[in-house]
Structures are given as structure tokens and as C-alpha cells.
Amino acid sequence: MTREELDAAVVTEQERSQSFRHHVDVCIAAGCLSSQSEVVLNSLRTEIRERGLEKECALRGVGCMGLCKAGPLVALDGQAVMYQTVAPADAPEIIESLDTAPVERLVCPVNMPFFNRQTRIALENSGQIDPERIEEYIARGGYSALAEALAELTPAQVVERITASGLRGRGGAGYPTGLKWSTVVKAPGSQKYVICNADEGDPGAFMDRSVLESDPHRLLEGMAIAGYAVGAEQGYIYVRAEYPLAIKRLKTAIRQAVRADVLGTTIMGSRFNFQVDLRIGAGAFVCGEETALIASIEGGRGLPRLRPPYPAEYGLWGKPTLINNVETFASVPVILRKGSEWFAGIGTGKSKGTKVFALAGAVQNTGLVEVPMGITLREIVFDIGGGIPGGKRFKAVQTGGPSGGCIPEAYLDQPVDFETLAQLGSIMGSGGMIVMDETSCMVDVARYFMDFCRTESCGKCVPCRVGTVHMHNLLTKISEGQATLDDLAMLEELCDLVRHTSLCGLGQSAPNPVMSTLRYFRDEYLAHIQDKRCPAGVCHIAPEVTA
């Protein structure tokens, strides 16, 4: 496909789309699928066929529209009207009313803050296109950034643009993406690799999943641009086996991309070759750590190793390897398309652009949101999220999953950026955001995350393998009202030990949920220990038996 053919494909697809009077989009991403959106899609299809409207009404499955709690979601005519919690039986009414007023009882207000307070970059196509059709991705500007890079930019210029955009890694640590790319460029060796880390494992997080399921071509384009920039001809997507739908759509996307000549050899008539293969994770959380991920791709046990040397220098098969997260790659095409200054104009001083969060827990609007960096936690939880349901009191928001921490109400007006969240004792993380109300016990929360770390520890180093078990035992003891202040001291001592002596990020950050809850909710720990009661009423503390 040449650039002219690409432009022609855009026109063809737009004409095809405009030939329909109505568009009915049904979300077929994981959230809505789990509430039977596929059945809804089928009943709408039957309805359209029975009324003979196939030529007038385009029905398609699209990616995630974000408001997962209200699924299955159906959008009409480019989200002019949205319907929520649609049942298969609603199909006749929906089709019937296409030319008249919308079905009142199903309407989901599209002007609510949940939708209009977001800035969608990584998710710009999510919910707007059929993830299984490359034509729709192309029609929305897809692969034009790759075409431009191949035709007009040198690899060094691509790296410059990414650097100038201020993009930082969206996997959690926020390492400057441009710097990482230029390191791989400079690393000696002719054989280099690009890896996409799609081993999203934080409890409650589904940002990457949504990009993979809703807009897989975006990732492929970002990886191909990265491959061109760093001089790699082979890319791997390491995706967890727990995402079968993402795997299926990625496979479809790769096949389509190769056929459209945007992946493979001599891409778009250039001299650039780039191939992408999938590698499926087997369920270990630690394989999200880059060195463990590389070991897993190589066929070994998923064990991390010491860095340096970093993968940029010594990665897959010992070759220089660029490894970025899904959301990072997904931001790349749009940066080239709209310009580095545009991207750098969004966000705060050191944190540019947007971040996707999976909003979960005790909040009205659970789902997927993309917000500009620098937005406050309060805006996310109360404006976009719609606040706490059931008139309950807000208690804390947990970011960063098992490596993150809990942030209390006092800091809700702090801006969401890498530095601020770290100062608050949490981390940006990959984007999990769990809101907790007064019915959550912070000791129990810490215990839950420590149970996760204990189970997911690979066992390679002593502090993480044994330390997390002791910490979990101590937290259990506290939650059961059996602990003493000495146990609390031992817990804090272990936090310090495991944090400073573990081999990889999993162990080093495993104490974070404990340390942050101890920092802000120490009184809850003390209530369990000294008063033998759980203030939130979560933990079962057996009454003391007196003789």
C-alpha cells in the first residue's frame, strides 16, 4: 500500500460509511461482552434484517466506550445518542425509533462529565471503530503516521519527535520514552528487537486490555514506528493468556496489517521490514517485569535479573531491545500525526499527555477513563466517577495496584502526575484506580495486596520470597485481632527490609500498600491491635474469652 492508496482507502471507507442513513454501534469489548452485548448485537441484526434495513442501517460491533458499569452500551449515529444496559429484547424498539425520538428509558446522557471531562488520545478510536476491520482504523487516520515516518522522516527525527513530546512510559515507572528509544538506537549491534509489554496484571486494571480489544492496529502502528526509529525488524507482543479476546483481535489485526503492507517486508514501498509476533504469557504477574518478560519470551522461567545492563543494551537474546507498554505505543502514532508540541501542551511540567485509568470500586461510574495529566484525584473520583454510591463516605483511592498505595481524602486535590503520586507514597502505576469508601478496612486492603505479592513472588530472591509471607502472616494476625505492637514493629521492619533488598520491582514495591496505609490510616491498625476491633466492620475479630 502506497501513501496514495492509503488516502484512497480513507475515502472509500468514508463513502461506505456515509452510504448508510443510520449507524448502530454495539460495544463488544470485554466489559459489555460479559453482560451479553453479543446477544444484543445479534438481536439488533435480526431486527434490521427482518425490516429490510440492511442498506440503510449499518450495524457493527465497536470497542470500549468507557462506561463499563452501564453495559451493554449501544451508540447511535456516532454517539449522538447512547443507550445503556440494553437487553436483547430492546432491539425492536431501538430500530423502530431510529427516525423518531430516542427510547427514553434506555438513554445514557452523553453530555455527562464522565464523557466530556475526558481527553481521549490513546483511546481516541476506542468505541468509534470496529476493532476487527483495518479499513475503519485507516479511515480515522490510521497508519498515516507510519507512512509519513517512512517517507519523510529519518529514524533520528522520529526519536526526536517522541523526545520532544515528553511522553513517559505508561507501564508504571514513567521512564522518558524518547530517552529509552535513543538508548536503543545507540546500543551497538545490527540485530535489535521491539517488545510490547501487554502482560497487564494489576488487580482491577484493564487499560491495556481495552486498547488491545478496541483498537489493536494502533498498537501495531506504534510498534512499527518504534521499529523504524530504533532499527528493529522484529517485534513481539507479550500478552497474557487471560486475554483471549485481545489475542484473537491482535491475530486478526496482524494478518490484516501484513495483507495491507503496513507490516511485513518493504513496508509501503520503503526499505523497512517489520514483523510482529505474539507471545502468550502463562499467568505469572512477575512477567510484567521487563527482564522476567524477556526470560519468558526466550523460553525460560519468568525470573527477573539484575539491571543494569538494561534491556536497551542487553535484552532479548542478549540484543538491544526496546520494551514499552501498550498505552505508550498507542500514544506514538498520534504524536507523529498531531505533533510533539500538541502532545506536550497537554498535562503538567514533567508529566505530559494523558493517562488512561481503570476506575473501579466504590464509585458510581466504573469504567475506563482517559484524562489529562495534572487533573486532580477529586475530579476523577467525584466529577468523572460521579462520587460514591449509596451516600457512603469516601475513604481512599488506591493507585498502582500491588506496587502502589492508598491516598486519603486530604490529598484528593493533588494533581495526578508521576512525581506527586510518588510523593504521596503511591505510584502512577499502569492505571488501576480503585476507590474505597468507609466500608473498606485498610488493614484488610493491605493484607489483600500482600497476599497477591506473596502468591506472585517468583521465589528467586530471599527477601521477597520469604519476607512477603511473613508480612502477610503479620497482616492476617492484625486483622484477626491477635497482634501486638511488637508485631506491628516487625511488620514495619520487614517493609523496610523487603523494599531495600529485593531483586526486582515486584519485591521492592510489595511493601507499598502496607506503608501507605500505615502512613495515612495507622489508627485503623492500632484499633485492630489495641482495641481488638475493626472500625470498618470488615475483619472478623473473635471476642476475647475470659475465664
Next chain:
Amino acid sequence: MKPAEQVTVLKINGDEVSAHADQTILDVARENGIEIPTLCYLENLTEVGGCRLCLVEIKGAAKLQPACVTRVREGMEVATHSSRLDTYRRKILELIFTERNHICSVCVANGNCDLQDMAAALGMDHVTYPYLNPSVPVDLSHELFGIDQNRCILCTRCVRVCAEIEGAHTWDVRNSGINSRVFTDFNEPWGESQTCTNCGKCVNVCPTGALFKKGKAVGERTRQIDFLPYLKTMREELK
């Protein structure tokens, strides 16, 4: 002009020492008579960096680094001992003692055990953390040797010596986290292993009494690891 082999100068505990650029901090320290405690490390086997006893402080580095895998750099300033490091090492050792069931008085390795020696060297005279008391198996199916998982510290020396020196790769580690276990072949009993050559190298490199020669009573275990330097030569010839 670029010198063929880079030589660097670094400071260990304030003293300047010279080193080849590809040496590890541990190599250089030991060359200069500075002892850094190690358990999983064994000269001539691939380094793992798993026991974390050899962690050292490097000026300017935010994190502690394991001396056994960290390469030297020009101008590096390393501290191998400090009260912080000593405390961490002692606590890590305590964690190892709580993980399985280490009872010296009934162990073949009593008096000839790296773990026991390390406890003495680091002044670890008691264990503050609660013992985990796991129920782990003993495999005596091999005609010459036995493995008592109660004494295993997962240093993986046996795995490495078997794979890297003997070339059999009978041993490996299965499961993860606290449930990690060394095992033979596809988890058949050791005695039924198709790959084990009965060479006994694993038994000789085991730091504790986890792997032992049958027929030895308490404290009777002896080890011959004098074969390792020869094997290093052999390995280098193979390169």
C-alpha cells in the same frame, strides 16, 4: 588508540583498588582480601544474585546492589560493610532460617555447613521472625544420594552445577514464591531420573545438608569442591 583490555580503578571501603572492567565487585573485593558474605554464589558457576547477602552500597546509586553480579566501573565507590548492611544481612539470614526446617542437631552437615557458618560469621544468634514450619518432602529414592527439602535454601547451586558443568540439567526449580522447590527431571523421584549421571556434583556444592551422600550420620557430611577450579578451566576451553 583504545587499550585492548580496560583497566579501572575503584574504591572499596575507602581504599583504591584496580580491576579489569569485566570483573564483578565481589571478584575484586575477594582479590583484595575483603570478605563479602555470599550463599548462592559459587565461583565458576553463573551468578544469580538471589540470596541478597552480598548487597553493597555504591555511592550515588539509589539502590543496594549485589556484589556478585555488579560489574565494576571507573571511579566507583563501594562500601561492603556498614551497620545498615550488617543488619539487612542478618535479617535476610533470619528469613532463610524461618523458611524451612533447619535443625542443626540432626543434620548431616552440622559443623560443615555454609548456612551455619554464615550465621556465626554475621552474629545471628537468634531468629526473631516466627518459623514457618512448612511440610516439605525428603526423597531417598536415589541409590547413592538423598535430598531433604527441609534444609534447602533455594540457592540453585545444584541446578547450575548440573546444567552448566555436568551438562545433565537434571535439577531445576518448580513452582514459584514460597512454594519453590528444586526437583529432578519432570518431578519423578530422583532415583528414577533418566538424566542423572550419579556424578554427585550437586551434593558437593550444596551449601547445607539438603543434598547428601547416603550412609552419613549427623555431622559426618564432607564435601569435595576442589573439582570446581578444574571445571572452570574446562569451561573456558570450551568457549
